[in-house]
Each structure stands twice: as C-alpha cells, then as structure tokens.
Amino acid sequence: MNSVSYVRTEMASVRPAPKMYVGLVAWARENLFGGWLNSVLTILSILAIAFFLVESVPWVFQSSWTATSLRGCREAIAATYGEGVSGACWAVIRERYLQLLYGFFPSDSYWRPNLTLILLFVALAPILFTRFPRKMLWFSAAYPFLGVWLLWGGSLWDIAVIPLGLAVGCAAFFAIARAFGSLPGIIGAVLITLLFWIFLAGPLAGILQGIIPFLHLESVESAKFGGFMLSTTIGVTGIACSLPIGILLALGRQSDLLIVKSICVGFIEFIRGVPLITLLFVASTLLNIFLPPGTNFDLILRVIIMVTLFASAYIAEVVRGGLASLPKGQYEAADALGLDYWKSMRLIILPQALKVSIPGIVSTFIGLFKDTTLVSIIGLLDPLGLSNAIRADGNWNGIVWELYVFVAVIFFVFCFAMSRYSMYLERKLETGHDR
Amino acid sequence: MNYRRLMAVAAVAGLVSGVAGAATLDDVKAKGFVQCGVNTGLVGFAAPDADGNWTGFDVDYCRALAAAVFGDAEAVKFTPLTGKTRFTALAAGEIDVLSRNTTWTYSRDVDLKFTFLGINYYDGQGFMTHRSLGVDSALDLDGATICIQTGTTTELNLADFFRANNMSYEPVPIETNAEARELFFAEACDVYTTDRSGLAATRATSEDPDSLVVLPEVVSKEPLGPLVAHGDDQWADIARWVLNALIIAEEKGLTAANVDSMMANTNDPEVARLLGTEGEYGAMVGLSSDWAANAIRATGNYGEIFDRHIGPDTAIGLSRGLNALYTDGGLLYSPPFR
Known part of the structure; x- marks a missing residue:
C-alpha cells in the first residue's frame, strides 16, 4: 500500500534567484572577475580606458568651432576654458568639410556627386538585396555610364x-x-x-x-576631383570592376588551356608580388614616358585601372580559395548533368564558391577602399592629401589631429557598413552545411 | 568619358605625326592656359584656400606668367605635385612650368635636362631647438637627436655638417613636416632641421614660439626657383623674364597699384621699355608689348608677392634677408631690361 505522508497541494511561490546569480552582478562576476587573472586584467583595462577618456574627452569638447585660424582657436579656447587648456580646433573642419568631402568640385554642382551616390545605392539595391524587383538590374547596368556622365559632365x-x-x-x-x-x-x-x-x-x-x-x-575636369569624392570614385569603380575580373582570373587559373592558365597565373603572381604604391608610380610617371607626347591620359583613370588590376589579383586568389573548397563531386555532378562549362560554373560551382569567399572578398574590398589614400603620394588630393594642403594654409598650419580624426571617422563609417553587409549576406546565405 | 576612343585616336595621331617639336608658347596659347606644377601644400608657397583657389609665393609666379602670356592671371591651371612626381611631370610635358620650391642643383640642371629660370627664393638649411636646452650655436649640438626628413638633400647636408665639425648625432627619420612638428613639440628630438623658411613657419605657428629658437648657422645653399624643360628656349626666355620683370619692378618702384599711371607718364627709359611704352620688346619674344605690365598688375612686384605670402606680416613672418634687392644688401639682381 502506498502511504503518502505528505503531498503538497499548491505551488510554492517563486522566489527570485539570489542576487549573486542574476543581472549585472552575475554577469560581471562571470565575465569580468572570474578568477584573479581576469580580475587584474579587467582592472587594468578599466584604468586604460579611463585614462584615455580623461585625456581625450576634454580635448574633444573643450573646443572651438567658430575661429578662423589656429591662433584664433587657441585664443578662443583660452578665453572660454582658461589658460593652459588645450582643446580641439574643430573650426578647421567647419571651414573645410566641404573641401574634404568634394575636393575642388564646383560648389554649385555638388548635387551631381550627391545624386551619383544616391543612385549608386539604387543601382546596388537589386544586386545586394533579393527583395527588390529584378527589373531594377537594367538600371544597375546603365548606372556606370550615368555615373560617369554625372561626375565628369559633358554631353x-x-x-x-x-x-x-x-x-x-x-x-x-x-x-x-x-x-x-x-x-x-x-x-x-x-x-x-x-x-x-x-x-x-x-x-x-x-x-x-x-x-x-x-x-x-558642365564639364568638370579630373583635376577638380578630391577628398572623399575621389576616394569613393576610385574605390567604388575599383570594387565594381575587380570582382568580375577577379572571378575570371580565378577560373582561368584553374583552366586546362595552357595559354589561358599561364596568362592568369603570370598576371596574378606579378601583381601580387608588386606593392600597390609601385603600380601607382607606374601609373603617374612611367606611363607618360611610353605614351606619345601630348597625350592627355587622365591621371585618375590611370589610377583607377591600376587599383582595379591590383584588387582583381587578390580577389582572384580569394575566389580560388572558394573554388578549391568545393569537393570534386560538385564538378563531376555538374558534368554528369550534361551542363557545359559556363553553365556548370554559373549554376553550380560559383554560387557555392562565392558564398564561401564572401568574408575574404569583402575584406579585400575594405582594404582596397582604404588603400585609395595612397594616391596622395602621387599628388592626388584625397582626404589625406587634402589634410596636408589644408595644413599648408597659413591659418591652419599646425593642425594635425582634428583633420585625421575627421577622416578616420568617415572612413570608419564606410568600412563598418561594408563589413556589416558582409555579415548580413553570410547569415542570409547560410544553408546549414558549414565546412 | 570615351577614353578608349581618345586613347586610340591619340596613339594613331602620335604615330603618324611623330614627335612634333611644337613651340610651347603656341601650345599654351592654343589651349588657353598655363599648366603650372606647384607643391601639394607648403605654407606660404602653395596651398588651396577654402574655395579651392591656389595661393602662395610659388603660385603667384605662375599667375604672373599667365598674365604675361594672356593678360589674365586666371588663365592658369595648377597641378599639385609631390617631391617624387614633380620632375617626371615636367619632363613628360604634363606641365609647362614647375614652380615648386625646387633647389637649383647641377645634376637637376644638367642631368635631368631642365632649365632653371632664376632664383626666386634664397633658402638654406638651418636648425631649430627648444630654448630650454640652452644651446645657441649648432656647434654645441654634439650628440643631439635630430628630426630629419628622409630622402632629401637636407639629410645629406646634415651628415656633411656634422662630419666636417667632427660631431655625432642621432637621426630620427620622419616622412613629412607635420610628423616632424609633432615629434619635435613632444620633445622626441632635440633639434629639427629643414630649410629655414620651413623652420620659421613651424616656429611661428607653434603654441609658444618663444620657447623655440632657430640657430644662426646656415649649413647649405638652397636656391629655389621655377624651371622648365630643356628644348624650348623661347618659352624659357618668357618664363625667365617674367621673373626678372617682377624683380625689376620692385627695383623701380612699380607696384600693382601704380603700374597704370607709370605707363602713362614715366621718365625712366628702362621702366618705359619694361612696360612696353617704348620699343618693341614684347614682340621679340612673341608676347604683346604690355606683357610685363600685365604681370605686375596681376600680382604686384616681387616685394609685394613676398610680403603677401611669406613676409613679416604673415603667419610665417620671414624677413627679406638674402632675398632683398641687391641695393638693400640682398642677392636679388636682375639683368637690365634693354
């Protein structure tokens, strides 16, 4: 016989978990102070961050936005915050931000680069996100020509x-x-x-x-391009052109045709073996000597070509990594279905290979975009080149950090957006069989 | 842009016509502007302002040249060039004249095949230290750490100077002037050495100029001037005499303000020849007779250009020194205009 001495008939009231195990305290115990080593590291890190903030926050906020020269900035800061305070002179950004963004583009035509940038996103939308109507791809195809027309003008x-x-x-x-x-x-x-x-x-x-x-x-000559407009023009064109060229090079490198293969291997290895800055010097100085005298081969176009070639070689290797990661069975399956080479690549091999390569491709793009600042060495006034030119103005001689902070923030926004998109794309294309 | 088409057409045209030895002046007149190579940014010498207009001591020479050729100081386009790209740009004909604080040296003149047009600024390498070091001569710098731009003549001059005086130093290599400033102000180096005009600019724009001292020694000759490529003497003559005209103008008291009244009534025959009211001096070189008057009207004489961009009242605050007229104890001396 069962003898139940006690059966509880109602639920006990739920008590909150001990304070030590929930909320912020538990999180901190677990993540920041789990063990003496972690505790020491945590305290050191907090000290480092605090030191950085104590040093930088007053500099950022005890600043002058209205002065017209570095001297004026110093006087204004001394008048407002007391003698001996050193603060940022953001006035230089206020005076020159348009120049840093657009270079020497005629100011009554700023709508043209603006519109080009907006249309860039419209053109990219159907490529980057599948939920947009496919008909928009026609616009994407026309965009490069439209963009060139908007930027350089003419008929x-x-x-x-x-x-x-x-x-x-x-x-x-x-x-x-x-x-x-x-x-x-x-x-x-x-x-x-x-x-x-x-x-x-x-x-x-x-x-x-x-x-x-x-x-x-109205025609705008390339010499008027500068600042972030120049970086974006070179970067976006380089990115857009290097992906298809890179994919073709990667396929060519795997080809059985001797000549195609050797050309591709030779190109990739040559370009990867040469620093970008060397190619830029070739573009800016050597090409002049080979071209017939009097030829005016636009410097920005030369740079774009070199940057594109450089990025294509890297993209080719990234894509080759993706191709190599596919098991041989995928190629054989494509052959067994009776698909010809281009169909098997387009329908079976490349979709899988490119998916694997996304992080590498995007980080190559981010690197390419940041590498555009190297053009300042050949005398193009990109944001870094302009920061030097602005410093050469007697009023702003001596300004360093303010300009670099501004340039860094804008570059960060661009690059961070690209990296976020790559993560979105990876999640979206996640089909479950990681390898 | 239809570059492919342009390129192909240009390539074919180039092959057909061969290397045409056209006169630069005709080319310049045909395209309607002077293409002038300037620094990408050097305080007082060349810098774009907030509206993108180039200003500066070197820039004004280009404007004077444009005014002499076209009567319009705006008929000039500027190509910003770095120290590495300037000579190839000139040799390849991308620019008509290079006015980029370039030191006149034997090898540049002879081996690189350029024609220097004269000297528009006598510079020299100097040293700047912190006053707190208590040094008042470069000969006391034995063992100092020195911030020095790599790959320039200043680096070689520095080594020569210390070796000649049997002293040692520790170089801190840097790439740009901005970098040097930061290191020097942070006292990462005891001494900063570059051209004295650059030292003066750095000192004038520091937070506390009185804490810095430029030592009296000048260890090199840096005669800066504009230059053109070999092969077109007419163009070189024009460019040389624009510079000379600006110097003569100061000598004769011609300014942007009074050039018109001087044209109407002057008793000085050289002024009359220069301004084109006497003789046919413009035609000799292929310009209008009032070319010098146009140049002076556009930019003022040498002294006005100097004072406007690098003189005592500017942020740089350079005194004339060697760059005064020979009549004032300087080295500026133009051949006579006759």
Missing part, C-alpha cells in the same frame, strides 16, 4: 555611344557566331566594337547632340 551622348558600341558588338557576335562559329564571332565582335568606338562613335554622338541638345552638363 550624355558622348558616353551613351559606348554602351551602344557594346550592343553593336553583341549583335555582331551573334550574327557571326551563327554563320562561322564562336571563335570568329568573338574576334569579329571585338573588332567591330573597336571600329565603332574609334570611327563612328564621335560623329554619331555629335549628330545625336544636334538632335537632342539639352542633355549636357
């Missing part, structure tokens, strides 16, 4: 004939390929495109300009 038709040439080339490819096979098709298409650009594009642009004359913006 829209001068630029519009370039994609037109590409279209003519495509049409020629299909026509010739149907009749003579694909290799003559490619050769013919390239030739026809080049001929179109060299001989037909100019007169055609002139004629179109005559018919519809109002699509004309």
Whole structure:
C-alpha cells in the first residue's frame, strides 16, 4: 500500500534567484572577475580606458568651432576654458568639410556627386538585396555610364555611344557566331566594337547632340576631383570592376588551356608580388614616358585601372580559395548533368564558391577602399592629401589631429557598413552545411 | 568619358605625326592656359584656400606668367605635385612650368635636362631647438637627436655638417613636416632641421614660439626657383623674364597699384621699355608689348608677392634677408631690361 505522508497541494511561490546569480552582478562576476587573472586584467583595462577618456574627452569638447585660424582657436579656447587648456580646433573642419568631402568640385554642382551616390545605392539595391524587383538590374547596368556622365559632365551622348558600341558588338557576335562559329564571332565582335568606338562613335554622338541638345552638363575636369569624392570614385569603380575580373582570373587559373592558365597565373603572381604604391608610380610617371607626347591620359583613370588590376589579383586568389573548397563531386555532378562549362560554373560551382569567399572578398574590398589614400603620394588630393594642403594654409598650419580624426571617422563609417553587409549576406546565405 | 576612343585616336595621331617639336608658347596659347606644377601644400608657397583657389609665393609666379602670356592671371591651371612626381611631370610635358620650391642643383640642371629660370627664393638649411636646452650655436649640438626628413638633400647636408665639425648625432627619420612638428613639440628630438623658411613657419605657428629658437648657422645653399624643360628656349626666355620683370619692378618702384599711371607718364627709359611704352620688346619674344605690365598688375612686384605670402606680416613672418634687392644688401639682381 502506498502511504503518502505528505503531498503538497499548491505551488510554492517563486522566489527570485539570489542576487549573486542574476543581472549585472552575475554577469560581471562571470565575465569580468572570474578568477584573479581576469580580475587584474579587467582592472587594468578599466584604468586604460579611463585614462584615455580623461585625456581625450576634454580635448574633444573643450573646443572651438567658430575661429578662423589656429591662433584664433587657441585664443578662443583660452578665453572660454582658461589658460593652459588645450582643446580641439574643430573650426578647421567647419571651414573645410566641404573641401574634404568634394575636393575642388564646383560648389554649385555638388548635387551631381550627391545624386551619383544616391543612385549608386539604387543601382546596388537589386544586386545586394533579393527583395527588390529584378527589373531594377537594367538600371544597375546603365548606372556606370550615368555615373560617369554625372561626375565628369559633358554631353550624355558622348558616353551613351559606348554602351551602344557594346550592343553593336553583341549583335555582331551573334550574327557571326551563327554563320562561322564562336571563335570568329568573338574576334569579329571585338573588332567591330573597336571600329565603332574609334570611327563612328564621335560623329554619331555629335549628330545625336544636334538632335537632342539639352542633355549636357558642365564639364568638370579630373583635376577638380578630391577628398572623399575621389576616394569613393576610385574605390567604388575599383570594387565594381575587380570582382568580375577577379572571378575570371580565378577560373582561368584553374583552366586546362595552357595559354589561358599561364596568362592568369603570370598576371596574378606579378601583381601580387608588386606593392600597390609601385603600380601607382607606374601609373603617374612611367606611363607618360611610353605614351606619345601630348597625350592627355587622365591621371585618375590611370589610377583607377591600376587599383582595379591590383584588387582583381587578390580577389582572384580569394575566389580560388572558394573554388578549391568545393569537393570534386560538385564538378563531376555538374558534368554528369550534361551542363557545359559556363553553365556548370554559373549554376553550380560559383554560387557555392562565392558564398564561401564572401568574408575574404569583402575584406579585400575594405582594404582596397582604404588603400585609395595612397594616391596622395602621387599628388592626388584625397582626404589625406587634402589634410596636408589644408595644413599648408597659413591659418591652419599646425593642425594635425582634428583633420585625421575627421577622416578616420568617415572612413570608419564606410568600412563598418561594408563589413556589416558582409555579415548580413553570410547569415542570409547560410544553408546549414558549414565546412 | 570615351577614353578608349581618345586613347586610340591619340596613339594613331602620335604615330603618324611623330614627335612634333611644337613651340610651347603656341601650345599654351592654343589651349588657353598655363599648366603650372606647384607643391601639394607648403605654407606660404602653395596651398588651396577654402574655395579651392591656389595661393602662395610659388603660385603667384605662375599667375604672373599667365598674365604675361594672356593678360589674365586666371588663365592658369595648377597641378599639385609631390617631391617624387614633380620632375617626371615636367619632363613628360604634363606641365609647362614647375614652380615648386625646387633647389637649383647641377645634376637637376644638367642631368635631368631642365632649365632653371632664376632664383626666386634664397633658402638654406638651418636648425631649430627648444630654448630650454640652452644651446645657441649648432656647434654645441654634439650628440643631439635630430628630426630629419628622409630622402632629401637636407639629410645629406646634415651628415656633411656634422662630419666636417667632427660631431655625432642621432637621426630620427620622419616622412613629412607635420610628423616632424609633432615629434619635435613632444620633445622626441632635440633639434629639427629643414630649410629655414620651413623652420620659421613651424616656429611661428607653434603654441609658444618663444620657447623655440632657430640657430644662426646656415649649413647649405638652397636656391629655389621655377624651371622648365630643356628644348624650348623661347618659352624659357618668357618664363625667365617674367621673373626678372617682377624683380625689376620692385627695383623701380612699380607696384600693382601704380603700374597704370607709370605707363602713362614715366621718365625712366628702362621702366618705359619694361612696360612696353617704348620699343618693341614684347614682340621679340612673341608676347604683346604690355606683357610685363600685365604681370605686375596681376600680382604686384616681387616685394609685394613676398610680403603677401611669406613676409613679416604673415603667419610665417620671414624677413627679406638674402632675398632683398641687391641695393638693400640682398642677392636679388636682375639683368637690365634693354
């Protein structure tokens, strides 16, 4: 027989957990003071942070925003906060922030870089996020030409004939390929495109300009580009062009065709073996000597080409890492389905390889974007070059930290956004079989 | 931009025409502006202001040149150049004239094939120390730590000076003037050495100029001046005589303000020749007769340019010193205008 001596009939009231085990105290005990070593490290870190804040916060806030020179800043700070206080002279940022952002771009045309940046996000949206309508990709394809027109100005038709040439080339490819096979098709298409650009594009642009004359913006020469506008132009173009080139190089490096493979390997190893600054010097000084005298080959364009080539080599290696991480079975499965090379790459191999490569690709992009500051060494006035030029103004000679802090904050915002996007993309593409 | 097309066309044109030995003056007149290479930023000598206009001592020479050629001081475009890119830019014809505080040396003149047009600023390397060190001669600097820009002639001059005086020093290599300032003010080095104009600028804009002292010794000759590429003597003559005209103008008391009245009534034959009211001196070099008057009207004479950008009333506060006219005990001396 069961003999139950006591059965509780109602629930005991829930008591809160001991204070030691919940909330902030428990978190601190567990994470900051778990053991003597951690406690010591925690205290040292707090001291270091406190020291940094005590030193920097007064400097940041006991500052002057209104002075017109460094001397004025010092006087204003001394008058407001007492003698001997050293504070930041943010007045230089107030006076020069437009220059740091836009360089020497004509101030009545600031809407053009602004619009270019906004349209950049519109063009990127369908590429970066799948929930946007696919039709927007047409805009993305047109964007590079639109952006060039907005930034450099001139007649829209001068630029519009370039994609037109590409279209003519495509049409020629299909026509010739149907009749003579694909290799003559490619050769013919390239030739026809080049001929179109060299001989037909100019007169055609002139004629179109005559018919519809109002699509004309004031021309802005490259020498007027500077500041973050220059960094972003070089960075974004480099990023956009280096990804496709890098993927092709990675595929080429794995190719069985000897010539394709050796060209790709040679290119990648050469570019990776040379510092970016050397390539920039080649762009700024050596190219002049090889080109015919009087050729005015835009310096910014030269830099963009070099930066793109440099980044492509790195992207190629990152993508190759992704390709190598796929098991051989994936390639064999693609072959077994009867897909040709490009289809198997596009539908099976690359989607998986690129997914694995995302962190590497994005960190290459971030590195590329920050490397754009190297152009100050060849005399382009990017934010760092401009900070030197601003310092050369008699009023601001001696300003150092304020300019660098401003530049650093803006760079951080850009790079942090890119890194966040990469993490979003990884989570979104997470399909569960990590390797 | 349709660069591919341009490039291809240019390449073909280049092949067809070969190296055309066109006169720089004609090219400049055809494009409508003078392309002038300047420093990317050096206090008093070249810097862009908040509106992006370049100003400075070297910049004003370019404006005077533009005014002489076109009668318009704004007909000039500036290419900011670093110490590493300046000579290739000039040699490749990207710029028409380089006015970038460049020291006239034998090898630059002869080996790099440039024509120096004269000297518009006599500089020299000096030393600056903290007053608290109690040093008043560079000969007392034995064993000092010295902040020095790498890869410049100043580095070599420094080594020469210390070796000649049998002293030792500890170099602190730095890359830019801004870096040197920070290290020097933080007393990471006892001495900062660079051109004395640069020392003066650094001292004048420090928080406490009286705590710094520029030592009297000058250990090198740094004659700075504008230069053009070899191969076009007419263009070199124009550029040289624009500089000379500015110096003569100061000698003769011609200023931006009084040049017009002097043109109308002067009794000095050299002034009359310079301003083009007598003789056909402009035509000799392919310019209008009033080219010098235009240059002086645009920028003022040498002394006005000096005072405006680097003189005693500016943040840099340089005195004329060697850069005074020869009549005032300086070295500025222009050949006669006749």
